[in-house]
Amino acid sequence: MNTEYSLTYELNGGNWGFTNKTELITEFLTDFYNYLGKPGGNLNTFIHGAGQISGFNGTWQEHQDKFYAANDKSSDASKQYFINQPEYNAKWLVFFDFIEEWVKIINETQSFWNSTYTGLLRLSQYIKGIKPSYPRF
DSSP states (O other): OOOOOOOOOOOTTOOSSOSSHHHHHHHHHHHHHHHTTOOSSOHHHHHHOTTOSSSSOSGGGGGGGGSOOTTOOOOOTTSSSGGGSHHHHHHHHHHHHHHHHHHHHHOTTOOTTTOHHHHHHHHHHHHHTOOOOOOOO
């Protein structure tokens, strides 16, 4: 016997996750902008670039070194990185772990967490929608 049920979820004005990648990246970069203390220009320039209203080629790229330190996922407000701040760690650690998995799909020998060089390169590619290439010899 099959029984059907109807469930109603009350989200109190919230939602589950993001409806698309643009929404996710915009909120991620907005949080990063706020973490940095709203550096120069404005949020639009920070996210998209001067005079732009779309794309993700903004001045956030000048601050990538503040995203994370290699091999440190900890939530610790005394540390100088975005991902270590408790409010951002709780919200964005799962996204960084997703980028780790994405990096390994591209090249299983690379790691987001183990190398900020690789991690920041791949994170930038993901944010800007650039298909990574990996030479196969």
